[in-house]
Amino acid sequence: MAERLSSSQGDLKDNYRTVVVGSGYGGAVTAARLAEHGQPVCLLERGREFPVGTFPDTLGNLAHNVRGSKKPLGMFDYYLMRDIDVLKGCGLGGGSLVNAGVAIRPDPEVFADPRWPRRYRELAASGEIWKYYQKAETMLAAKQHPRGLQLTKVQKIKEVADTLRDGRFGLMNICVNFDVDGRNHVGVEQKPCIDCGDCITGCNVGAKNTLYMNYLPYARQRGAEIFTQVEVRRIAAAPGGGYTVTWRHNRDDRLGEERTLSARNVVLSAGTLGSTEILLRSVRERGLTASSKLGFGFSGNGDYLGLAYNSPQRINVLGYGNHPDSPRAKVKPGPTIVSGIQYDRSQPVGQRLTLQDFTAFPSGLVNTFRHTLGGLAALGTHPHLGVGEWLAKLWRVAKDQVFWTPDGAANHSLVYLVMALDSSCGSMQLGDDDKLTVVWDDVLEDPVYEKAKDALLVHARTLGATFAQLGRPNIWTRKDNLVTAHPLGGCHVGDDADRGVVDTAGRVFDGQGGVHHGLYVVDGSLVPMALGVNPLNTISALAEHIVEGMLAALR
Ligand SMILES: Cc1cc2nc3c(=O)[nH]c(=O)nc-3n(C[C@H](O)[C@H](O)[C@H](O)COP(=O)(O)OP(=O)(O)OC[C@H]3O[C@@H](n4cnc5c(N)ncnc54)[C@H](O)[C@@H]3O)c2cc1C
Numbered sequence: 001m002a003e004r005l006s007s008s009q010g011d012l013k014d015n016y017r018t019v020v021v022g023s024g025y026g027g028a029v030t031a032a033r034l035a036e037h038g039q040p041v042c043l044l045e046r047g048r049e050f051p052v053g054t055f056p057d058t059l060g061n062l063a064h065n066v067r068g069s070k071k072p073l074g075m076f077d078y079y080l081m082r083d084i085d086v087l088k089g090c091g092l093g094g095g096s097l098v099n100a101g102v103a104i105r106p107d108p109e110v111f112a113d114p115r116w117p118r119r120y121r122e123l124a125a126s127g128e129i130w131k132y133y134q135k136a137e138t139m140l141a142a143k144q145h146p147r148g149l150q151l152t153k154v155q156k157i158k159e160v161a162d163t164l165r166d167g168r169f170g171l172m173n174i175c176v177n178f179d180v181d182g183r184n185h186v187g188v189e190q191k192p193c194i195d196c197g198d199c200i201t202g203c204n205v206g207a208k209n210t211l212y213m214n215y216l217p218y219a220r221q222r223g224a225e226i227f228t229q230v231e232v233r234r235i236a237a238a239p240g241g242g243y244t245v246t247w248r249h250n251r252d253d254r255l256g257e258e259r260t261l262s263a264r265n266v267v268l269s270a271g272t273l274g275s276t277e278i279l280l281r282s283v284r285e286r287g288l289t290a291s292s293k294l295g296f297g298f299s300g301n302g303d304y305l306g307l308a309y310n311s312p313q314r315i316n317v318l319g320y321g322n323h324p325d326s327p328r329a330k331v332k333p334g335p336t337i338v339s340g341i342q343y344d345r346s347q348p349v350g351q352r353l354t355l356q357d358f359t360a361f362p363s364g365l366v367n368t369f370r371h372t373l374g375g376l377a378a379l380g381t382h383p384h385l386g387v388g389e390w391l392a393k394l395w396r397v398a399k400d401q402v403f404w405t406p407d408g409a410a411n412h413s414l415v416y417l418v419m420a421l422d423s424s425c426g427s428m429q430l431g432d433d434d435k436l437t438v439v440w441d442d443v444l445e446d447p448v449y450e451k452a453k454d455a456l457l458v459h460a461r462t463l464g465a466t467f468a469q470l471g472r473p474n475i476w477t478r479k480d481n482l483v484t485a486h487p488l489g490g491c492h493v494g495d496d497a498d499r500g501v502v503d504t505a506g507r508v509f510d511g512q513g514g515v516h517h518g519l520y521v522v523d524g525s526l527v528p529m530a531l532g533v534n535p536l537n538t539i540s541a542l543a544e545h546i547v548e549g550m551l552a553a554l555r
């Protein structure tokens with residue numbers, strides 16, 4: 001087994017030059033580039049390290065990995081909110097451990113929106129911004145699936161795209177390795193993708209280009225110290241300069257005692273919810289000053305998930321995990337997302353949609369999907385079918401209840417992810433119970449979701465499938481909740497403290513006309529509005545940009 005990246009907790013010192021909190025895209029890029037330039041850096045991650053081969057792939061292990069106060073190290077972090085639920089990853093590598101790895105660029109027009117500070121609008125207008133995307137894409141080794149067009153789910157997406165007046169089909173750039181069988185560009189052992197479909201429960205093959213395969217080992221090789229199971233609670237300005245960081249070492253089933261360390265510089269990269277929560281708590285309990293915009297501008301990136309269930313056409317979406325010799329491996333779903341359609345690119349940017357095939361049922365969840373999707377779809381929109389077709393449909397559902405079969409209803413289904421520019425008007429608040437909540441009263445009224453639904457109904461109809469939105473029924477709104485895997489905002493960049501929480505260099509505004517020197521935010525919380533496409537590439541590019549300035553300031 002490859003060497004672990006994290007050090008033992010006993011080696012954690014009391015004093016550091018720079019502490020990075022969180023190991024997602026923002027944190028990993030920052031730690032890697034600081035270390036590359038000889039800066040001493042310590043990275044603290046609240047989750048555990050998952051070497052390749054240790055990701056959960058049974059229902060029991062997956063259930064054990066749902067994070068909660070009694071399971072603080074769980075890899076899946078699901079926030080049940082009143083209006084919009086949030087799904088996140090927790091572990092060394094952050095969201096990269098459980099995401100689909102799509103690394104694409106937003107439309108340039110997105111950056112023309114006045115919610116972006118002037119400096120970023122200029123970077124985009126001059127085209128200079130793409131240099132940072134390029135840097136990130138090289139490190140993440142994102143590319144198209146070389147055999148993508150052979151996958152049935154991709155062919156089904158393309159069939160619909162071919163009928164659209166204003167819809168562009170394409171294979172997505174994904175952070176998946178298809179060719180290296182040995183050491184990759186940073187010397188980490190990788191295997192080529194086997195199309196097993198387990199990307200969102202963790203790649204046990206070692207083919208997904210998570211941060212654990214690139215930026216994080218690169219940081220470690222250049223001297224960064226990495227500690228896992230260390231959760232940062234709050235920070236306070238230290239009397240002699242720098243910051244006091246309060247942290248606790250969590251175990252499998254319990255939270256640790258609070259302790260402190262000092263750091264001259266602190267980079268918050270705990271993700272949209274994590275960084276906002278730490279700052280909100282630091283303001284409330286430790287009197288750190290900040291912009292009144294802290295917590296605002298939350299976006300779900302217009303995420304809308306829909307299911308086309310039980311088509312007469314077999315789609316091949318059942319995952320088999322790292323078990324290439326299993327008879328189930330004859331169904332090859334491919335990585336979670338392979339292709340997509342860009343809708344309405346001739347329209348103003350706010351009216352555009354991006355749709356992707358979000359379908360490979362991870363092996364550990366195949367049986368759950370076989371047994372439950374029928375119930376979920378029962379209240380959905382059904383196609384017009386003759387008696388014979390209905391009987392065939394019911395027969396596929398029945399087969400799924402009895403045994404694994406490629407002929408069952410689940411394997412004749414497709415899940416879609418749609419992204420769009422939502423209004424980005426949610427807010428995050430820290431309640432009296434010390435829990436973070438997202439408040440967004442009228443989110444379900446945003447017309448982008450109706451548009452997303454209409455687009456998905458066309459796909460479901462073309463497949464002759466039943467359509468259902470994927471979301472939890474909500475007893476307050478009596479509708480299905482939205483769920484986002486792409487939370488953004490909360491510490492968004494702005495020209496000044498009246499318009500943002502951090503400046504374009506990532507420094508936290510003190511709310512009194514200046515910035516907190518040495519205190520940065522670098523992650524998805526920076527992004528001031530929905531991007532309308534998967535955000536990891538943009539978060540990484542912004543991190544590449546900010547760390548460049550940080551290095552100049554630290555010299
Ligand atoms: C199922 C799924 C699929 C996705 N697919 C894609 C995709 O295909 N393409 C794409 O662009 N995006 C995708 N995403 C979203 C993407 O992964 C996130 O946007 C991205 O990871 C955010 O990066 P980040 O740096 O903001 O923070 P994160 O990646 O969220 O990392 C934050 C890290 O900080 C840690 N942390 C939090 N609080 C603390 C604390 N108090 N102390 C210490 N550590 C802390 C967390 O455990 C986490 O590891 C997906 C997400 C999910 C859940």
Ligand code: SF4
Pocket residue numbers: 176177192193194195196197198199200202203204205206207208334335336
């Ligand atoms: S499809 Fe399987 S092998 Fe390929 S990246 Fe996803 S989990 Fe890894």
